[in-house]
Amino acid sequence: MTKCTWxxxxxxxxxxxxxxxxxxxxxxxxxxxxxxxxxxxxxxxRMLLWAWVNAQGGAKAASxxxxxxxx
Numbered sequence: 001m002t003k004c005t006w007x008x009x010x011x012x013x014x015x016x017x018x019x020x021x022x023x024x025x026x027x028x029x030x031x032x033x034x035x036x037x038x039x040x041x042x043x044x045x046r047m048l049l050w051a052w053v054n055a056q057g058g059a060k061a062a063s064x065x066x067x068x069x070x071x
Contacts, residue, residue, distance in 0.1 A: 004029040007058040017055065025065065026055040 002013040005026045013027035017036070028036065032055060039051035056062040 002027055004032055005055060005057050006032040007054045007061075028055060 003009070004011045004013045006028055009029060009032060011029035011031070014030055015028045015033035016024050017026040017028060017033075019025050026036075036051045036055055039048040042048065053059055053062045056065060
């Protein structure tokens with residue numbers, strides 16, 4: 001079973017999140033996939049940023065992914 005990448009979630013991952021470049025940046029359970037989908041439609045940019053960071057496993061994991069992509 002692949003685990004949801006959302007910070008501190010232990011549920012099964014069912015929804016890979018694929019970037020424009022084809023890279024999988026997260027894999028979410030149904031509940032967290034729904035949160036990300038809701039955030040993308042919200043008028044509150046902070047909600048989208050919060051969801052995006054948590055979907056990657058938290059701030060440390062998200063920033064590590066960004067730094068790896070720069071090298």
